Amino acid sequence: MLDSPYTDLERPPLSEAALNRAVVRPGSLWTRLAVVGRTGSTNADLARAAREGAGEGAVLIAELQDSGRGRLGRVWTAPARSSLTFSMLLRPAVPAARQGWLTLLVALAAASAVRRLANVDVRLKWPNDLLIGERKLAGILxxxxEGAVVVGMGLNVSLRPAELPVPTATSLAIEEAECADRDPLIRGVLREVETHYRDWVAAGGDADASGLRAAYIAASATIGKEVRVELPGDRVLRGVATGVDVSGQLVVDAGGAGHALSAGDVIHVRPAQP
Incomplete structure (x- = not known):
């Protein structure tokens, strides 16, 4: 029994067998899918599998993840079966310099799937968050x-307000979305990831040729906003986010100069109230 006060009717478990039938098929990107009741971190588990030589296309979903990690070493937790917490093992045959697009690709794919299934306006905060308004719905790491990329996601599905990790987060249930069922959501996300990933790899990782950069920019909540970027070394850059370059870096105009950022904690600056 997982640590949850909710019943299987309120927060039903995922069926590994049903999901494998739905997404693992001949010619699919996804080669095996496992659902575990509890683990520390799905990213850590798949990273271990990658080091042991696991092939591309493995997906690991945890009903409860108790040592999940976000960017910058942040801890990420959620009640059992309240979220989609999963990781994917990918081995993209594209130049390493273009692999920075993977986080953005998965974010775009997830936002597209959630927007279609749940009918909510999901936007992308560079580099790895899904937002509804300015509230965080999902994060990606x-x-x-060793030649592979493990991409993990935590998507808030049925969390109640009292269960949110921070006041600036949200969930599909809180937003009264049309779909807060994890089964169709994970199917939709994996299918969207596969479509975007195949197009991107076929284009050699070229985000323009594959249409990835244009689609990402169209879904961005960051571009056009005044931002404060907390950089390594306790540096802070403040300016206007003007775009995403061909490598997936955020371009910020500060003091009339353009800065291309590959890392940093981006904060959307709200306009001062009159």
Whole structure:
């Protein structure tokens, strides 16, 4: 029994067998899918599998993840079966310099799936968050592991307000979305990831040729906003986000100069109230 006060009717478990039938098929990107009741971190588990030589297309979903990690070493937790917490093992045959697009690709794919299934306006905060308004719905963490990339996601589905990790988060249930069922959501996300990933790899990782950059920019909540970027080394850059370059870096205009950022904690600056 997982640590949850909710019943299987309120927060039903995922069926590994049903999901495998739906997404693992001949010619599919996804080669095996496992659902575990509890683990520390799905990213850590798949990173271990990658080091042991696991092939591309493995997906690991945890009903409860108790040592999940976000960017910058942040801890990420959620009640059992309240979220989609999963990781994917990918081995993209594209130049390493273009692999920075993977996080953005998965974010775009997830936003597209959620927008279609749940009928909510999901936008992308560079580099790895899904937002509804300015509230965080999901986060993504990508890690390179010996020639592979493990991409993990935590998507808030049925969390109640009292269960949110921070006041600036939200969930599909809180937003009264048309779909707060994890089964169709994970199917939709994996299918969207596969479509975008195949187009991107076929284009050699070229985000323009594959249409990835244009689609990402169209869904961005960051571009056009005044931002404060907390950089490594306790540096802070404040300016206007003007675009995403061919490598997936955020371009910020500060003091009339353009800065291309590959890393940083981006904060959308709200306009001062009159």
């Amino acid at each position: 990508a890690e390179r592991v």
